[in-house]
Amino acid sequence: MHHTLQLTLAPEIALDDDNFRRFVIQKLRLRESDNPFIRKTRQSIDARSRQVKINVQAEVYAGEAPPALVGTRIVYPDVSKRPQALIVGCGPAGMFAALRLIELGIKPVLFERGKDVRTRRRDLAAINKEHYVNPESNYCFGEGGAGTYSDGKLYTRSNKRGDIRRVLEIFVAHSASEQILIDTHPHIGTNKLPVVVSEMRESILKAGGEIHFDTKVTDLIVSDNRITGVVTNDKDEHTGIGVILATGHSARDIYELLHAKNILIESKSFAMGVRIEHPQNTIDKIQYHCETDRGPYLPAASYSLVTQTHYKGVQRGVFSFCMCPGGFIVPAATAPGEVVVNGMSPSRRDSPYANSGMVVTIEEADLAPYKDYGPMAGLQLQRELEQAACKLGGATQTAPAQLAVDFIKARTSAHLRETSYQPGLQSVDLYDVLPGHIAFPLRDALSDFGRKMRGYLSGDAQLIGVESRTSSPIRVPRERESCEHPEIKGLFPCGEGAGYAGGIMSAAMDGERCAEQLAKLYAGAPA
Ligand code: FAD
Known part of the structure; x- marks a missing residue:
């Protein structure tokens, strides 16, 4: 037997697991001895009137196994021998682009100027305690980007519900709490984000992708209006079928590089x-x-x-x-x-x-x-x-x-x-x-x-x-459909730094979108 409930409850009932369970069992006249399975599927707080109410949607299964809450079957195939695409920046946009490329059969190679989440922590302590700012490793730069030591609120003004659910499910598959699928204003929290980010890194590496920390992209290799690769740390050249540029809104040197190379950027x-x-x-x-x-x-x-x-x-x-x-x-x-x-x-x-x-x-x-x-x-x-x-x-x-x-x-x-x-x-x-x-x-x-x-x-x-860093003051333009820079083939400006996202969720969704377009244009994958 399966029931779906829409309830408006007092906080002490809705927000206490035992009280909520007792309430539902009584309401549906079930027996505790039948061990019904009860789970919330949506929850929001309504504080408009003096008496705060909680709106809850719940599913109840009695004598029947519940379906899994996470719908996306997340499978990352081995892409170690597949053609490679380059991603600059290991923030939410870069990481979600990498996971999507893997799903589409392309090997992602990520370059990140900062450090892995754990090593990065020391540099954050130095800013807070010694007032020392490391220009390559701070609250904005490093594994997971500005999204790691952030608040981890996962709301977006986007109305693409399917895409939002997919991104949330990918977070859950990498150890975020299932609660983020339930709350209308989901939040992970800065103490939990580093674990989620390092699990996403493991998924990328296990599938045969590469992530290079302490590796700053210092130049773009462009000839005949086509990008073929990047230079890192002023010396090493890397090539790929396309380049996703997801460097965030604080990579001022990247804007300066684009401007110096006469690659179109615009104020926004x-x-x-x-x-x-x-x-x-x-x-x-x-x-x-x-x-x-x-x-x-x-x-x-x-x-x-x-x-x-x-x-x-x-x-x-x-x-x-x-x-x-x-x-x-x-x-x-x-x-x-x-x-x-x-x-x-x-x-x-x-x-x-x-x-x-x-x-x-x-x-x-x-x-x-x-x-x-x-x-x-x-x-x-x-x-x-x-x-x-x-x-x-x-x-x-x-x-x-x-x-x-x-x-x-x-x-x-x-x-x-x-x-x-x-x-x-x-x-x-x-x-x-x-x-x-x-x-x-x-x-x-x-x-x-x-x-x-x-x-x-x-x-x-x-x-x-x-x-001062609510969003980027600059946009790196791109074609509406293909997400490619209008002047440089193979270059996909992506995420917050390019002006196409304003937060973790929108950056993640934009990363996926750029990966799909890159795969469609340069590896013949269906978008
Ligand atoms: P970023 O996350 O900025 O990632 C860009 C990455 O590129 C960085 O890791 C950087 O080191 C790397 N990079 C830059 N230049 C180079 C280069 N030349 N070579 C190699 N790598 C390079 N958003 C929310 O939605 N909810 C929140 O609660 C929230 N709280 C926040 C709290 C804080 C303290 C901060 C700083 C931000 C917060 N944000 C929040 C904003 C959110 O983190 C960003 O919108 C999001 O991370 C943007 O993703 P992105 O991938 O586009 O760029």
Whole structure:
């Protein structure tokens, strides 16, 4: 016998496994002695009214074996003797491209400037404790890319449900919790991601693919508008049937290389601002309408905010970005002399802090002073902002900060609050760091958010700068269908750095798409 249930329940029933089981057995008048199999297939929190509710979809099997939850039959054939394709960058885009190439019978050869997940950890400790930024190994560069020591939120605005499910199932096949197939807002957590990434590496290697760490691509081999290979570490040449360029939004040297080689790149819209940090309890009280704390069942609350502001006659969007409940702010710079912040959280989301990017769209008018930089104008603005933040913070990884209420009143904070940002904070006037086209829209938006979420602008909220790497300021163009660069045959710009993704899920899906197009065009595989 098989039942499908749609339930709306109180948190103490829905979110406690024993209580939930008892509830379902009673509701369906089953007997515990029959040992029915009960599993949730979808779960979301509805906190719109004062009484928080949990929407649950569940399947119940009594006297019948349940089908496997992970539908994709993941089989990676031996491709060690097959034609090889080159992938630059071992982030989500590069790794998913590699796994898809294997499925399509092509041997992937990946080049990654950074280190494997485990060795990389030491460099992250050095940034946090010694303020030393290794330009080849940091929160953005290394195995798994920016996605490894990230928050691991797996949502995307894409509506390709089949592709989303497939990517989630591949994560589950590499040891991510099945819970990510159930939650409407799935999350892996920074403590679990390195295991998932290293299992994906093992799948690639076992199938006969190659991954080269500490191996930076320093040149592209192009003749007659066709890419035939890459040069690594300024000396070694490698060839392949195609090249997937998945270097992420922080590989500035790759943009410079493309520009220097006259390979078309374009500027694109992006957003920059700060990160805002609150005690998690403040956000819980606002979102769950509770007096003291969220209690033992509900997870750390999140939020999403957006508004429109005007500055010098131009409309600018201001929005929260990559909100991390129960998380930490981390130093995400990729070179000495710059300060960049980002956020992450462990799988349990149990830190006492909530943080979120709070960013302002950069408009064409803002780039006018940088017009001599051509398509690199946005990148130059980004770089200057990060360097200004570093200088004001004290020329280390200490980040400039200001209480949100003081920022609105344009006064430097006498005292900052405790923070999750390990390298520490320096009280500054953020108007000295942020240009007017970011500072003033941010000020107006914060006032608006304070009205929309009462308590959001409490004296506990502090702004920490700068959140400058929300997305790439540059696009590497490609043909809509074939995903090939319009000028260079065999070159597949891919993932976030090329401007086709904005997060782990979209980067992974884009990696798969580029792999399929490469296989179709250069190995005759059906796409
Ligand atoms: P990347 O992940 O940036 O990977 C690019 C790789 O290319 C890097 O490993 C880099 O070392 C390598 N590379 C660069 N240049 C070269 C070269 N010349 N030669 C060889 N290798 C090179 N997204 C979410 O969806 N959810 C989240 O919760 C989330 N949290 C985040 C938290 C933090 C702290 C950070 C930094 C990012 C977070 N993101 C999150 C963003 C997400 O990580 C990125 O969107 C995603 O990783 C982009 O994937 P990608 O493969 O396109 O590029």
